[in-house]
Amino acid sequence: MTKLTSIRTIAALAFAGSIALGGAVTADENAELVINGELALVTKTAAPDHLKDSLDEIYSGWVYRETDTQAMQMDDFDNPGMVFVDLGMDAWNKVEGTENKSCASCHNDPAESMKGVRATYPKWNEAAGELRTVEGQVNHCRTKNMGAEPYKYVSGDMANMVAMIAVQSRGMPVNVAIDGPVKAAWEQGKEIYYTRTGVLDLSCASCHEQNYGNYIRADHLSQGQINGFPAYRLKDARLHQVQDRFWGCIRDVRGEPYDRGSPEFTALELYVASRGNGLSVEGASVRN
């Protein structure tokens, strides 16, 4: 285990270095994403019906990355994000809190119990009458079912756990519900997506719908999909959760982002997830 970890770390450093030197290898937009030579993922497909007026096709962010970054995600030994999946698995089995339970006490093998979770969240929780992200559900279980402290919404512990949960759905199509009780939140998320924000006055759509495929400085713009989350970023060598990414994009337009874990960002997460309905869950993905 430790040996594997260090090999992965070295690989990550080497790649980060080549990018910093500007050794840009242009992205191959026709490349196919096959993990470990066996699991083929859908990185481009027809846009879901609700998006048909704006986009014909939807693309995973993986499509826009450079060849060497793409390659790292194709083999779990090269994917630096997988170390954190291992850490999430350790946390899954760890007994914590006043109830003396671990996640495994109730959910057993995550390969069974967590399969499909990443693909369908954010999701309506009927009993609580609220829309929940995976993070929100993890903290619900920690506080209500284990008597443990919640994780900080954006934190290493939380990222490890959601990465481990995401891997159990890898290859499944994103399929969040947008009707029924989540309809109002979905509409709110859509409103936020198209609202020009910050002193640079740009909406998510300004970059990710109108300009995907173009370059903004050195950055090759993707559609800003979240099927790959959490995403390991070579830039700072750590996993990024969905709402942390949203936060960064709004900061970068000189705006005031919503809080991570807020109802507004959860609504936006639902809406953005629904723009990717049909793409494969990739987490943990590799991005720059």
Added chain:
Amino acid sequence: MKLALITAAAFVTAGAAFAGEIAPKDVVMTEGAVEASLTGVAGNAAEGGKVMANRAQGNCVACHEVSSLKAAFQGNVGPSLDGAGSRWSEAQLRGMLVNPKMTFEGTVMPAFYKVDGYTRPGDGYTGKAATEITPVLTAQQIEDVVAFLAALKE
């Protein structure tokens, strides 16, 4: 006493003839163009080029290619600016920098000399709410960029 000194120093380094400067809200725009210089001080094209390449200032090369600027990784969200000085008058270029939406409806190009009408404006790149909105560029920086663009002839 100390405060007053610091404020005075700040104005001096900004290099603005402050008394004659037109504030963002007082800029007169006609069909997207701004005739009057914002400062009355002639723009310095070389300084303008620096503003355009600087990530924290104009960062125009994030979206535009400019062959004569030595900035790495120029983007292509907007058109190349080569020859802009032959396509537009100085007044039109100044207006485009103040608020390009008055020239190009709905454009993604940001306004560089505007302090109102924003949703959730932040305090620079901190992610915190803005307490006071300062335009992205100063009046003299706008004049410098106009000088740079005007000299980009076909």
